Amino acid sequence: MERILHDLRLSEAITPFGVGAVVDVRGESLIAPDTSWWDRRAAREIHCERLVLRLGGGVLKQPPAHAGRAGRETAHLVYWRFPTWRFCERCTTLSRGSGRNKGRWTNQCECGGMLVPMRYVAVCERGSHIQDVPWFRWAHRGTDSGVTEEVRFCRAYKELKFLRSAQRGEGLASLRIHCNGCRRSRPLSDLVLTDSLQRDGIRCGGTQPWEETDTAVRCDHPLRAVQRGATSNYIADRISALDIPEERPPSAEQADRIRSHVYFEKVVADNGGPQAEMVSGWIAAELGVTADEVLSLAAGGDPADDKPLLDLKDGEWAAFLKKLEGGRDRSDGDFVVDGWRTPEESEWPSALTDRLPAIGQVRRVREVRALRRFQRHSADADFVTVDLGPDRKRKPVYPAVEMFGEGIFLRFDESRLVEWENQPDVRARAGILMARRESAPWAAGLDVPEPRFVALHTIAHLLIRRLAFASGYASASLQERVYANTDRPDRTAGILIYTAAGDAQGTLGGLVRLGEPDKLIPLLMAALNDADVCSNDPVCIESDRQGSSSLNLSACHGCALISETSCETANRLLDRQLVLGGGTVTGLLDQVLDQARRSPAAHPKES
Incomplete structure (x- = not known):
């Protein structure tokens, strides 16, 4: 050799x-x-217990590395x-x-x-x-x-x-x-x-x-x-996880309170009988939950999810919510986030501030990326594990690297999202991508393109394109992490945009300094203003077939696409109409630019 x-x-x-x-x-x-x-x-x-747990056990190992010039005995x-x-x-x-x-x-x-x-x-x-x-x-x-x-x-x-x-x-x-x-x-x-x-x-x-x-x-x-x-x-x-304190989602804490109730065993013992219905009503009234939730839990209705990435995001979402409530974060460690409340009365459009109640400045975050498996030729092929060693009793070893960085977290208002995504025209627009994802076997690993995911995913892309001008980082250096799922016990509605480097020094603060509301909101307004007119319009805005397997609607390289390495879904499941509206579709931020243009004080500021 x-x-x-x-x-x-x-x-x-x-x-x-x-x-x-x-x-x-x-x-x-x-x-x-x-x-x-x-x-x-x-x-x-x-070490990243959250990631190892979702991988089903094993050991994360950094590939052999050296600092400086390689020699004969250097690790390789x-x-x-x-x-x-x-x-x-x-x-x-x-x-x-x-x-x-x-x-x-x-x-x-x-x-x-x-x-x-x-x-x-x-x-x-x-x-x-x-x-x-x-x-x-x-x-x-x-x-x-x-x-x-x-x-x-x-x-x-x-x-x-x-x-x-x-x-x-x-x-x-x-x-x-x-x-x-x-x-x-x-x-x-x-x-x-x-x-x-x-x-x-x-x-x-x-x-x-x-x-x-x-x-x-x-x-x-x-x-x-x-x-x-x-x-x-x-x-x-590949799978990645943020190294954060594992917070229990509210649904898990609620389930613990129900299980610990003195009458819960009676509901389980009656196994769906008339006594169970009556007792579940007592528990529900006392704990502020519904009787169906009590009965479902008693019947074992806490299904395990086979998607480790969504499991990871559930814990991350709960941790971000806790940090946002705490205001200025004076803790040490690898997860430091300052929480900001969006001003209720400000010069900025209420159509935006009402939908964006909280912002987080992620001053320090550690991300661990691991290679889980690979396949060849097509997405229908069998997966090959990354450890094919003959000793099956030994814990499998996964290649992994740790990255340190900074970022910006945006939390969107759940009630306004639900009101918007229940509109028939919105659901019909997202349904186009739903049908195409189901018809393409290789796309099963992509996120479900429900309305909130497509809208928040597109907003993340638009903001990354604008942050590339203001933060000092190229767009390829910025990463996204979209939290937008309704089929979870705890619904999520937020996006994280971050950058990470492979050394302990992390990054230099060019991104996190833009996380204050008086800086971030103007940047978001400018991003929306950029996306309002694409250089490929009217073809782009009127299109519903773009990208691989037509998994993009109104989104192209002139308006919403970024580096594929920065995107969780490789530049798929994007649509400007679900953000800004168009035709008969109502966008999540449909009225933002109209309100801004009617108010000179709230006109988008260039950075």
Whole structure:
């Protein structure tokens, strides 16, 4: 094993260069093996109980890192060379895993030319396995008349050539694998045909490139030849959590009060009978809840949620609410938030201040990001865990990094949100995205595009675009975290915009200083003013089919889209009409700009 000296940022070891990813480094193609190959002593453990709990147990480990210049004994990450088939740029000879020179790996052919990794690899359509295309076998297969007995039993393993022929036009038809032994020649255009590998008798090996073949499991799913750099070859499932004191949501505290009531056991014992209905009414009247809530809890109506991200957000939402009520935060630690109440009587439009009762200046926050699993080819494929070690009794190790930063938190008024989102035109508009999300199997992992989520998500994007001018951070450095769900025991309605860096110094205050109401509200007004007219209007505002799988409505690069790495849903589920209104749709902040324009004192201020 020979080291390639190449530095990565810690966050890149999670994604895009995380476990299972195929990457190009200094002219070579590599793949990252699972965490069982890591030097466990060099990988520092990261503590975040909230995240570990949602992952179902395990250990969070930071990839081995160094500060300064790398040396022979420096902690490092292991990468495997993949694909192993390469061709020479000079003599075009095709070879597999060759290039040994006195015990050292070399990337040169015997003729002195450089060896280049083959462009295509084979990916399992459903099993998320990946392997080399067996080029010698493939070159001597096919359904045409050229597959003679001499071709079928050819043994000229070192006579393969990778040829380019301008006489055959452009594209894959001009690229051929040629055998000098039997004179068989086959174009790469045959490789990418549907089920081409299946017809040639090439089957999935059931492993990842770094796994031993004796660990393979039977896989009957077909293989497909794809370019090794295709984005579908690696679909990472990353999860992040804010390291905050785990606060119990109000619904959990209410459930505890109901369970601890002296008469609750009688409701459980009667199991839905007439006595249970009567006693549940007594409990409900005493505790200020409904009888249905008592009966549901007695019947075990506290369903577990299988979405760890939403579970994480429930705790974060409860923690933010507690911080907002406390005013100035003089505590220490990694979660410091100053709470502000929006002035009830101010020069700003009431249509905005009534819907935005509280703002939080997040002076310090710690975020832990972890890679949970990955899949290949499509969102329907099986997931592969990041720890494939043989010792199943050992706790799985998840790659993780910790980030320190600052941010701004906006809480929206629940009662006004409910009043708005119950309007038929609003629900019909959001229903368009609901139907498209359900019809796209890969989109099942996205948030449910209910009206409040689409509106708050779009507001977060608009504000990020404006903050990029005022905070000193590029928009790609800002992240969003949207709290907007109605199907939770505690409804959420807020957004967090933050930036984080991978060292203990965190960030420099350019974002958090804008969290005071007299600075943030003008910025939000300016963001709405920017979004009122898009450079692509009227096409954009009248559109209801934009983005991948048409999962955006009135939103494009001219108005609402930001860097995909900053967005939780990769620039999907956005709509300006649900924010500012349009046509027959009433926007959440529909009257804000009209009120501002009628009042000179409340005109949006540029920052």
